[in-house]
Amino acid sequence: MPDPADRPLLGKRVLIFTGDIYEDLELWYPKLRLEEAGATTTLAGNQTKTKYEGKNGYPCVSDAAIDDMQAGDFDALVVPGGFMPDKLRRDPKVLQLVRDFHAAGKPIAAICHGGWIPISAGVYRGVRVTGSPGIKDDLINAGGLYEDASVIVDRNHVSSRKPDDLPDFCRELIRLMIG
Numbered sequence: 001m002p003d004p005a006d007r008p009l010l011g012k013r014v015l016i017f018t019g020d021i022y023e024d025l026e027l028w029y030p031k032l033r034l035e036e037a038g039a040t041t042t043l044a045g046n047q048t049k050t051k052y053e054g055k056n057g058y059p060c061v062s063d064a065a066i067d068d069m070q071a072g073d074f075d076a077l078v079v080p081g082g083f084m085p086d087k088l089r090r091d092p093k094v095l096q097l098v099r100d101f102h103a104a105g106k107p108i109a110a111i112c113h114g115g116w117i118p119i120s121a122g123v124y125r126g127v128r129v130t131g132s133p134g135i136k137d138d139l140i141n142a143g144g145l146y147e148d149a150s151v152i153v154d155r156n157h158v159s160s161r162k163p164d165d166l167p168d169f170c171r172e173l174i175r176l177m178i179g
Contacts, residue, residue: 007038008178012075017094017117018045018062023082024054025163026111030078033170039076039177044069046091055082067093071100076177081112081132089120098123102156109158109173111165115139118157128154130161 004010014034018027031041045052045062052060066088071077077098079085088094098121101108110118115131116138118124125143130152139146151160151168158176160169 010038
């Protein structure tokens with residue numbers, strides 16, 4: 001029988017955005033790590049049961065359509081990087097979901113270029129954040145308080161810069177979700 005302490009997120013639900021040209025490790029590492037900790041994850045893309053190719057060629061199939069998602073059904077949101085966030089941030093439903101997670105004080109975890117989505121949702125003003133050096137100016141121009149660190153946690157926001165930061169990113173997201 002597994003020790004319940006090994007599965008501190010049992011009963012928690014996490015929404016993970018997906019789409020074409022997502023950063024492979026930034027989606028799969030958190031998904032598997034969160035599931036290992038007991039969480040149930042839902043990969044949501046523009047359509048249900050759609051196959052998306054990662055930036056490095058690793059595929060994933062969405063579990064659900066973003067349009068059918070409600071922040072109230074989840075305990076946290078993960079926003080992987082890659083080129084996917086640049087397309088998804090143009091979707092009003094994506095932005096509203098991020099605003100709803102933010103308003104509810106639920107964890108929003110963005111890594112690398114994933115920060116583009118909270119930027120476009122307008123939830124980073126006054127928040128300490130990090131991200132890919134490629135979006136540093138975007139983070140600052142959105143009112144974020146940029147720091148170059150492997151992980152930053154500010155209230156309900158967790159942010160990291162790149163795949164190398166994934167161990168810190170996941171550890172802090174899990175810690176935040178445990179409370």
